Amino acid sequence: MLRAKWWKILSFVLLLYTCTYGFLVKVPKLDDRMQESIRNFFFHVPMWFGMMILFFVSLWYAIKFLRTANPIHDVYSMAYASIGLLFGTLGIITGAIWANYQWGSPWVGDPKQNGAAIALLIYFAYFVLRGSVIDMEKRARISAVYNVFAFFMLFPTLWILPRLSESLHPGGQGSEGNPGINGKDMSATMRTVFYPAVIGWTLLGVWISTLQIRYQVIKLKKEGLL
Numbered sequence: 001m002l003r004a005k006w007w008k009i010l011s012f013v014l015l016l017y018t019c020t021y022g023f024l025v026k027v028p029k030l031d032d033r034m035q036e037s038i039r040n041f042f043f044h045v046p047m048w049f050g051m052m053i054l055f056f057v058s059l060w061y062a063i064k065f066l067r068t069a070n071p072i073h074d075v076y077s078m079a080y081a082s083i084g085l086l087f088g089t090l091g092i093i094t095g096a097i098w099a100n101y102q103w104g105s106p107w108v109g110d111p112k113q114n115g116a117a118i119a120l121l122i123y124f125a126y127f128v129l130r131g132s133v134i135d136m137e138k139r140a141r142i143s144a145v146y147n148v149f150a151f152f153m154l155f156p157t158l159w160i161l162p163r164l165s166e167s168l169h170p171g172g173q174g175s176e177g178n179p180g181i182n183g184k185d186m187s188a189t190m191r192t193v194f195y196p197a198v199i200g201w202t203l204l205g206v207w208i209s210t211l212q213i214r215y216q217v218i219k220l221k222k223e224g225l226l
Helices: 002-021 035-068 071-102 111-132 136-164 188-222
Strands: none
Touching: 002 035, 002 188, 035 071, 035 136, 035 188, 071 111, 071 136, 071 188, 111 136
């Protein structure tokens, strides 16, 4: 029993560590505006890492469904996409809180913010599409194809276009001298929190996804669809 739950225990321990030591660890003083808000780095960025990993797993199962037409793969794909979307929404929220301290407003229309919003809207449309198709097999197939499109749209919206435009966000074309933080700004002590945070939040996302998968499987079995 313990062997099957070790990763859940690890997730709990890592997040407990992140949420405690993350507020105690010594952080670099980059400028007067950043100050203690730099600790949001342990929550905002790992959320995006977790989102990308969950969306990739969702893509993997979408492709598996297109190859096998096994409805359980559609269930897995939908579950991981929904929790990935949840993490993305939390990433937007934590980013808006940080932007309020750094840029004076939660939303300034920065290319990175706009790109993230577009990426999430594309995935929101994935669930709207699923809800609009009644036939289960047709819904699964259309959703799988759309999932592939949605995942690959993450790259231009999150990574390519913001880097081609003037941006306040670290990593943007005009971000030199920006008081944000990126990987190069992390101190050794920050890394001792950041990497466990990425693993912990990702494992939590997988954990929630498995719970949703179990619920959906039970629901479909009761309806005689599995």
